[in-house]
Structure formats: structure tokens, C-alpha cells
Amino acid sequence: MKKSYLWQWLAPLLAIPLIASCDGTPVHNIDSAAKSASGSTTASVSAANNVTDAGRPADAEISKKINANLASKMSKMLKGSELNIQGVYTTPLQGIYEVVITGNQIIYTDENAAYVMIGNLIDLEHRKNLTEQRVSDMSKIDFKELPLEKAIKEVRGNGQRVIAVFSDPDCPFCKKLEEEIAQIDNITVYTFLMPVPDLHPNAQKKAVQIWCQKERTTAWTQWMRKGKEPAAVANCDNPVADIIKLGNKYGFDGTPTLVFPNGKTISGLMLKNELEQELNKNQK
Incomplete structure (x- = not known):
């Protein structure tokens, strides 16, 4: 989630080079x-x-x-x-x-x-x-406190390895992460819809539409991994506004942000091999 960064004001004065993800978050794990x-x-x-x-x-x-x-x-x-x-x-x-x-x-x-x-x-x-x-x-989070009922759930293989992802449906890096997740087996992914309206004006509307689909998991993966627009449906009760507030509470400043069961959080895109390693290390 994009915020007013102190770096945006100081960087020009100090000539500090910044590497950023699509939403202005410093890239993780360098x-x-x-x-x-x-x-x-x-x-x-x-x-x-x-x-x-x-x-x-x-x-x-x-x-x-x-x-x-x-x-x-x-x-x-x-x-x-x-x-x-x-x-x-x-x-x-x-x-x-x-x-x-x-x-x-x-x-x-x-x-x-x-x-x-x-x-x-x-x-x-x-x-x-x-x-x-x-x-x-x-940045550590008590995974048990996450409102998983407000997330889109996808289970692949035996689903033994668990991760939560705060994602924006119009974020290019989020879409790339979904491509990497699609290559991973034996995983359960809880996706929290956290659009960033300042960067992606249509993201919140799209997030609501995806949530309100009868098969929201399919709608999410089809859009993020294949670019297939969800069918137009009537708006329904949805957690999107609540998730935006939750992201603010946790201080999430960019999408995607990944949360592991042991509380570790990582902001930014992760490729398949690195994500596999982090999944194995950070379950408990």
C-alpha cells in the first residue's frame, strides 16, 4: 500500500539510489x-x-x-x-x-x-x-490473528505449506507473483485483496467484483494468471475496505506483501525457487 514516504523527500537531496517494487516498496532480501x-x-x-x-x-x-x-x-x-x-x-x-x-x-x-x-x-x-x-x-505478525475468512483460499497439492498474500488485482508485480505461485505444489494460499487506489484507480472496484463471484478463487487466478476479466456481478458484502485498513494497521507499504505462519513478512516479488525456500523455512 502506497504511503507518503520520507525517502521521496530526502532522496533527491541525498542522491540515494532506491530499488523499488511496483508500489514503491524497497525490494526485500537484498x-x-x-x-x-x-x-x-x-x-x-x-x-x-x-x-x-x-x-x-x-x-x-x-x-x-x-x-x-x-x-x-x-x-x-x-x-x-x-x-x-x-x-x-x-x-x-x-x-x-x-x-x-x-x-x-x-x-x-x-x-x-x-x-x-x-x-x-x-x-x-x-x-x-x-x-x-x-x-x-x-514486522512480525501473529498469523493466527489474520482473518482468514476474509481471504481467497487456494489449495494446491496437499496444501501443507501455508502463506498469506496481500495483493492488488492491478499490480503487475502481484500478477508476476501469481505466475510463480502457480508453479508451486503442496501449498495453501490465503489472498487478502488490498487494492491501492492511488496507483490503480480501478483496483478496488475490481477487487470487489472478484470477491463477489460465485467461484472467487477461480475468478482471482484466471484474472491474475491469464488476464481473463471476471464477469460483471452485483456487488455483495465484501471485506475489501476492512483489508485495506488491516494493511494500514500492519504498516504494509506495498503489494505484494507475503506473511508466513511464523510471523515473518516479506514485501515484493519473489521468484519460485526463493519462495520455495522461504515456505520451507518459515512455517513454524
């Missing part, structure tokens, strides 16, 4: 070393630092100061739009704090919010991308 080599902003943590300092709530006074200063300064850059700060946390770098903003995005700043860094914090000793790990931890 190797840390590759990111560093590509020239994206990366801060490294020396072996002497204690990485367990990452992710602890910052001192209340410091948090208050960062919230006030950063919100004030960024509102001018964002032309009056509010910066939604969800939390301020410590990092292994002395004097540098992690700030979590809308959509579980992470930026880094100093105590006075005089400077902002966008990029990845890397622990060189343990070869860990601390930023990626923090985003992953914050």
Missing part, C-alpha cells in the same frame, strides 16, 4: 554486502561495540527531544505534512539513535536531530544487517 557495494548509505559497527544495545527504548528525555526537533525540522521539508514517529531506540553507535517512522521505516539521527542518516547499520564482526533485522522483528 544481501547486505551487495547493498554496501552498490553505494547505498551504510554505517558499520566495530567489533568493540555491543550489538545488544540496538533496539532498546531511548531515554525518555532524549526521546522527547528527538521527537520534537525532528518533527519540527522535517515538517518544513515535508511542506507541512506531519512526520509520524512511532518510537526512538538506541543503537550500538554512541550518540546515534534509531527512529521508527510510518510503515516501520528506520532512519538514524543524533540526540539533537541535527542530522539524519538513511541506510543500513551493519555489524561487521557478526556480518549482520542490524537495520534489516530490526525491520524484520518489527
